[in-house]
Structures are given as C-alpha cells and as structure tokens.
Amino acid sequence: MSRVEVQGLCKQWGQTKALSEVSFSAEAGSFVVLLGPSGCGKSTLLRLVAGLETPSQGRVLIDGADVTGRDPARRGVSMVFQSYALFPHLSVAENIVFGLKVRRVPAPERARRLAQAAELVGLGDLLARKPAALSGGQRQRVALARAVVAETAVCLMDEPLSNLDARLRQEMRLELKALQRRLGMTVLYVTHDQTEAMSMADHVVLLNGGRLVQEGPPEELYAAPETPFAARFIGVPPMNLMPLSVEADGQVCLAGDVERRPLFAHSLPEGCRLGVRPEHLMLESADTPGQGILVVVDSEDYHGADTVVGVRPGPDLPDPPGPDTPPPIQVRLPGRVRLRRGEALRLRFAPADLHLFGPDGRRQDPLPRILPLATRPA
Amino acid sequence: MTAHRRTLIHGWLLLLPAAVLLVGFTHYPAVATFLDSLFSTGTVIRPSRFVGAGNYRLLLDDPVFAKVLLNTVLFALGTVPAAIALALVMALWVNRRLPARGLVRLAYFTPTILPMIAVANIWLFFYTPGIGLLDQIGARFGLPGHNWLGDTDTVLGCLMVMTVWKEAGFFMIFYLAALQTLPPELFEAARLEGAGRWVVFRRLTFPLLMPTTLFVLINAVLNSFKLVDHLFILTKGGPDNASNLLLYYIYETAFSFFDTAYAATLTMVLLALLAVLGVGQFLLLDKRVHYR
Numbered sequence: 308m309s310r311v312e313v314q315g316l317c318k319q320w321g322q323t324k325a326l327s328e329v330s331f332s333a334e335a336g337s338f339v340v341l342l343g344p345s346g347c348g349k350s351t352l353l354r355l356v357a358g359l360e361t362p363s364q365g366r367v368l369i370d371g372a373d374v375t376g377r378d379p380a381r382r383g384v385s386m387v388f389q390s391y392a393l394f395p396h397l398s399v400a401e402n403i404v405f406g407l408k409v410r411r412v413p414a415p416e417r418a419r420r421l422a423q424a425a426e427l428v429g430l431g432d433l434l435a436r437k438p439a440a441l442s443g444g445q446r447q448r449v450a451l452a453r454a455v456v457a458e459t460a461v462c463l464m465d466e467p468l469s470n471l472d473a474r475l476r477q478e479m480r481l482e483l484k485a486l487q488r489r490l491g492m493t494v495l496y497v498t499h500d501q502t503e504a505m506s507m508a509d510h511v512v513l514l515n516g517g518r519l520v521q522e523g524p525p526e527e528l529y530a531a532p533e534t535p536f537a538a539r540f541i542g543v544p545p546m547n548l549m550p551l552s553v554e555a556d557g558q559v560c561l562a563g564d565v566e567r568r569p570l571f572a573h574s575l576p577e578g579c580r581l582g583v584r585p586e587h588l589m590l591e592s593a594d595t596p597g598q599g600i601l602v603v604v605d606s607e608d609y610h611g612a613d614t615v616v617g618v619r620p621g622p623d624l625p626d627p628p629g630p631d632t633p634p635p636i637q638v639r640l641p642g643r644v645r646l647r648r649g650e651a652l653r654l655r656f657a658p659a660d661l662h663l664f665g666p667d668g669r670r671q672d673p674l675p676r677i678l679p680l681a682t683r684p685a
Numbered sequence: 686m687t688a689h690r691r692t693l694i695h696g697w698l699l700l701l702p703a704a705v706l707l708v709g710f711t712h713y714p715a716v717a718t719f720l721d722s723l724f725s726t727g728t729v730i731r732p733s734r735f736v737g738a739g740n741y742r743l744l745l746d747d748p749v750f751a752k753v754l755l756n757t758v759l760f761a762l763g764t765v766p767a768a769i770a771l772a773l774v775m776a777l778w779v780n781r782r783l784p785a786r787g788l789v790r791l792a793y794f795t796p797t798i799l800p801m802i803a804v805a806n807i808w809l810f811f812y813t814p815g816i817g818l819l820d821q822i823g824a825r826f827g828l829p830g831h832n833w834l835g836d837t838d839t840v841l842g843c844l845m846v847m848t849v850w851k852e853a854g855f856f857m858i859f860y861l862a863a864l865q866t867l868p869p870e871l872f873e874a875a876r877l878e879g880a881g882r883w884v885v886f887r888r889l890t891f892p893l894l895m896p897t898t899l900f901v902l903i904n905a906v907l908n909s910f911k912l913v914d915h916l917f918i919l920t921k922g923g924p925d926n927a928s929n930l931l932l933y934y935i936y937e938t939a940f941s942f943f944d945t946a947y948a949a950t951l952t953m954v955l956l957a958l959l960a961v962l963g964v965g966q967f968l969l970l971d972k973r974v975h976y977r
Contacts, residue, residue, distance in 0.1 A: 386877050
C-alpha cells in the first residue's frame, strides 16, 4: 500500500494550460476517482503521476518520496489505458507477463503470477488467444491482469470502462472495486462518468478546466457541492439551478414566479441561484391552496423506475421559448407519472434540500433562514 | 433481351478497355514469349523451327548465364537486406521529434525522386578513377587510386552501394507511414513496464512492422531483379560480365545479339524466379506477420 500525493501540479503546452496548481492526496489503499468533463486535465494529471509527462511545476510524491523526475518504470505504478494498449502480436499470456519478462523475473515465478492474475480477473481459458480474438470486456480484463501482475502498490486507470457497453460496465465496476479492496491497491481512476465516481470512489477529485473544483467523499460532493459546476456535474439528472430575483421591496423569490412568494427571511444580492436536486422536488395538485410555487408541465421523460418531469414557473408555457428562457426545472418522480403538457401544478421542496450559490459562484453556507412557502405575502 | 443479359453485356463492355490493354500488353506477350522460347531463332537462311526444351538445355552450358545468375543473386542479397535495414533505421530516426524533421525526411527521400539515370551519372563521378570523389578522398589519406568500376572484384559491390543508397529512402517512407499508425499507448505501456529502447524495438516495434517489412521485402527483391538502368550508364555489364545482371543479359541477347528465342528463354527463367520468390516469401513469412 502506498500513499500518492500531488503538490501544486501544473502542466503547460506552449500557451495552453492543461493543469494549474492541482494538489490532492490519495491515502494508501484508497480508491480515488479523478472526475471531470473531457478536456478538464484529468488524464494529463494521471499521466503526470505515471511519469509519462513531465510537469511544468509541482511535485508528485509516492510514499513520501519525490518521484517527479523519476523514470515511469521506477515509480512502482502500473497503468490500465483507455484503449487497453494490448500488444496485438502477443498472446494474452505474453501480454500479461511482458513486464515481468522485461524485469527478468524468473520463469517459475512468472508462471505462478500469471496463473494468479488470470484467475483473479477470470481469464483462465483465454491465455493462448491473441487480443484480436477477444471481446471488449475480455480485452479489458487482460489490461487489468497486466496491471495486477506487476504487483505494484499503485494502479493508475485511465477511463478503463469507457469502451464497454452499459451493462458490462456496471458489472466491471463492482468487480474492479472488489479487486481493489482484495489487493489493497491504491487506485487513481480517471473518468468523466459521475456514476462510476459515485459508485466506486472512496474519494473524488473533481476537476474542471485544469483546476481542482472540489474533493471529498462522494457523499460530500453530492450533499454539499461547492460550486454550480460541482452541483450539476454530480447527480443524474443534474441539479436544478434556478435563478432568483430580488423584488423592489428586497424580497427574494424564484424568477418567473407569478405569485412572487418570498423564499428567504431577508434579502440577498442580485445574481444568486437556488439549487435543488430533481429527486428532492415534489409536485402537488394546483388546487391545494397555498402549497408551493405555481408551475406548468413542459415535458416528461420516462425512465422505467422513475419519470423526470420538466416544469416551468408560471401559469403559462413560454411560447415559443426564447434564447433567454431558463431551462425547465427537472423533477424526478418515482414510477410512471402521466401528466398533460401545460397542466398547472405546485412545486414543493424541503428547506434541508436547498443549495444556494452566490453571485460569485460559491456555495452560501449556512443558508439564510427560509420562509415556509405556505405563508402567502400579506 | 432480358434485363439480366443486358447487365451482363454492360458489365463486359465496362471491363473491355482494361481487358484489351491487359491482354495486349501483358498476357499475350507472356504467352508469346513462352512459345518463342520453344522455337529456334529464325534467320534468312534457316527459318525458325520447334526445338522444345532445346533452348533451356543451352542455358545449362552457357557460362555467361551462370555468371549472370550468380551476379543477380549476389546483387539481391547485397542490396535487399541492407536497403531494408537502412530504411528502418532512417525511419525510426526521422519518426522522432527532431528539429527540422520535415527537411530531414525530405533529404532522405531525395534519392528516390531522382531518376536512376541521373543517380548513375552522379555515382559515375564518385567512382571515376583518379578524379572521382572516392579517389580524391582516398588521396587525402594517402591511398592509391583505384578503378572501382573497372575492377571485376569491386564493380558489383559499387553497384550495390549505389542501389542501396537509391532504394532505402523509398522504403523508409513505408516504414515511416507504418510507424505513425502504431498507437503511442503501446510504447507508453512498455515504458511503464521498464522496457528499454532495444527491448521495445525487438519485442514491439519490429514485430508490429512485420506487414510493412514483408511488403518492402517483396518490392525490394522484385526491384533488385528489375533494375538495369544503372548498367547502361555505369558498366554495360562489364568488365568481363562481372556486373552483368539477368535483365541486362536478356536485353543484350535480344537487342545486341538478336537471339530472340534465347532471350525469350532467359525471360521465362526470370519470370519463374520472380514467381517462386514472391510466393515463397508470402508462404514463409505470412505466419510470422501479424496483420492488425
């Protein structure tokens, strides 16, 4: 088990900054996911830890030792590539023991470790095949076995599941996690898929535009996102960020709310946004007097276990929606919900589920006191 | 007329122009050459008559043929591996990040662009005794002058060096193209495993380039049999047939000695040789080549 630490890492190609001042640490034996949209620098970060790129600034430490200038082969890391990087002319067995051969591990030990690794990832009867004769999932396992056989304490994975179909990906998620626990490896895992991050990570490092946005356990990122970006990147469907409007009398209400219900006990600056996850919103019949914000149904999206309903504040739908019309508020309701487009409903939420983002794009914590929605203005 | 027949006729009409050219200039000459090789060369006094394998028996007693065949084999052995090895080394070199990489690549490719006649003239100057480049350099180090192309011991070697110089750049382009299609992750994976340059070349690069090597090898062998241009400029096969190659010998027999039947026989030998080599290379190497 090894601890990986990254301090103030920067990477620049010419004028392009791929990574600026990223610092985090991965505890020994933990599963750390580097999460972010494509082009956010997460792969670059992984390659810097691997030593495949040299940082413009900053240090990489493994078990306290500065390995920034050290050759990739001498850092004690193994890597699983997104494309798997299997050697096409070598059999599965030869692929797996390639590194052991290079490092002149004696043949009997090679055979023992090969058998062990193949057993671990479930490749037993495929060892003589060439990569071209394997399915995507099997190739993925070979790549995994090649990383496992090295018996390094740190394993780097660059979107290893992105080329698999949805079902296989889910299976492999569980397997990977189980494997990591069993071997006690420290895993740095790059992905753009927040579901993978949520389900596998002990610790998530969220990146955007080459900068670290937020890091912490998945529960923390879900429960208390620091920025609107983090709020929307984690969770499916993404969190609703609803613009707030400040009335002439200082009251703050949801932009577009025709009844202008004040939400907070005191005023807020202009440009704040209110965040609520779709799963934390409720819809009620419009007849219920005074219970929540008046909305109309815009769309519905059926997913099997639940239905995501898009609603907009106001008694009428914007027709046609202009470029400045905010996106509909997504509400996730369990089961099959049949609603008519244009139907009027009331939107409700619990104060505990609200997130407030200030005009500077930072989370406002603690939230200002929230007025019960039932109270109508006098 | 049914629609099917109409399509059939349509198809054949489309094929016709290409077929006419192919038959007229490839297939018919090949068959005619084979037939010619079974007859004696006709003269005014003695008309051509059927001799069966007579011409082929003559081959066995022809010392020049034996000499030419040996030269051709030596020429192929001397140029093909050297040209391929040089091409590979150059390709690996210019595939790396170099300053002015484009210029370097162009420089290595230049010999290929030049016509063989021009190349031969350049090298004729290099090899000229006394005033040639080679002798001038030798003179600096106090070496005596040497008639490179006039000496039966050195002439074939001289031709080989020139051919390698000319051919390698062409093959380099194929290797370079192949190298650029190899995914960089493979080499990164090898690097993480601690593979040094030599191991990477031996276990990865070279095996992955095998399809290119096979292609280049077949082309190089065919080329080594087909090249004659330089002989016209440099040696005309001399001295004493020391640099004479099979194709040049065929040319001499047909157009200098006007023994067309014997030339046809030699042509059949060349064709058979090329066919055997081509098929042999495929069969032998195909198992060892990994096509992606």
